[in-house]
Amino acid sequence: MSQSTNITWHESGISKEQRRQQNNHHSFVLWFTGLSGSGKSTIANAVAKQLYNREIRNYVLDGDNIRFGLNKNLGFSVEDRTENIRRIGEVSKLFVDSGQVVLTAFISPFQEDRDQVRHILEESEFIEVYVDCPIEECEKRDPKGLYKKARSGEIKEFTGIDSPYERPQNPELVIKTGENSIEECANEVIVYLRSKNFI
Numbered sequence: 001m002s003q004s005t006n007i008t009w010h011e012s013g014i015s016k017e018q019r020r021q022q023n024n025h026h027s028f029v030l031w032f033t034g035l036s037g038s039g040k041s042t043i044a045n046a047v048a049k050q051l052y053n054r055e056i057r058n059y060v061l062d063g064d065n066i067r068f069g070l071n072k073n074l075g076f077s078v079e080d081r082t083e084n085i086r087r088i089g090e091v092s093k094l095f096v097d098s099g100q101v102v103l104t105a106f107i108s109p110f111q112e113d114r115d116q117v118r119h120i121l122e123e124s125e126f127i128e129v130y131v132d133c134p135i136e137e138c139e140k141r142d143p144k145g146l147y148k149k150a151r152s153g154e155i156k157e158f159t160g161i162d163s164p165y166e167r168p169q170n171p172e173l174v175i176k177t178g179e180n181s182i183e184e185c186a187n188e189v190i191v192y193l194r195s196k197n198f199i
């Protein structure tokens with residue numbers, strides 16, 4: 001891939017702080033990470049609905065959807081997953097700059113890639129949420145039939161089967177979707193955000 005040269009950063013006339021002030025809330029990323037079927041999308045969307053009801057501007061970026069468009073040229077090799085997360089991180093940063101809350105639902109299996117996203121944001125702008133669910137339960141749910149395909153060898157490099165998942169070392173939040181209901185898990189996130197005065 002070639003690199004751009006002769007480019008200059010253009011400052012916007014409206015600052016992030018001004019946008020936040022107009023929206024009347026903080027802007028940040030809720031980064032959900034976990035195995036396929038752990039409940040990232042379900043919880044992200046449940047939280048998004050609660051935020052919407054509180055008039056907090058937000059948007060969900062979801063793994064499958066992004067791979068239909070922006071990242072349609074990426075597969076599931078280690079390198080492609082890293083590039084996937086790098087791009088999502090940059091997109092998330094734009095959302096934060098626009099004064100919105102962004103909820104991301106990507107497996108994002110590598111600690112280093114998640115840390116990279118954390119580092120391009122400010123400290124109060126990145127909340128790593130580990131959607132913790134035993135693989136046995138994810139496999140039992142198998143909402144898209146992908147574990148079955150991975151077990152039969154039809155899908156290669158499937159996370160948790162023949163591709164690694166690195167559990168977050170120091171996440172801001174851990175939610176256990178194998179033990180608690182969807183509503184309870186979503187409420188845990190809302191309680192955390194309130195405790196930090198983010199909402």
Ligand SMILES: Nc1ncnc2c1ncn2[C@@H]1O[C@H](COP(=O)(O)OS(=O)(=O)O)[C@@H](OP(=O)(O)O)[C@H]1O
Pocket residue numbers: 035036037041063064067076080081082084085105106107108109144146155156157158159163
């Ligand atoms: N090999 C392999 N491994 C894991 N997942 C696979 C694979 N092939 C397809 N899928 C489907 O793609 C979704 C994961 O995409 P992500 O962009 O979140 O993955 S990653 O963060 O780049 O690892 C994932 O979505 P979720 O089930 O919502 O996690 C799957 O539906």
Ligand SMILES: Nc1ncnc2c1ncn2[C@@H]1O[C@H](COP(=O)(O)OP(=O)(O)O)[C@@H](O)[C@H]1O
Pocket residue numbers: 034035036037038039040041042043105141143176177178180181182183185
């Ligand atoms: N407590 C829970 N939290 C999240 N999802 C749950 C929970 N209990 C059961 N589920 C079910 O598990 C599945 C999770 O799928 P999904 O949200 O697509 O996971 P992911 O985005 O991590 O692949 C859904 O069918 C959902 O209804």
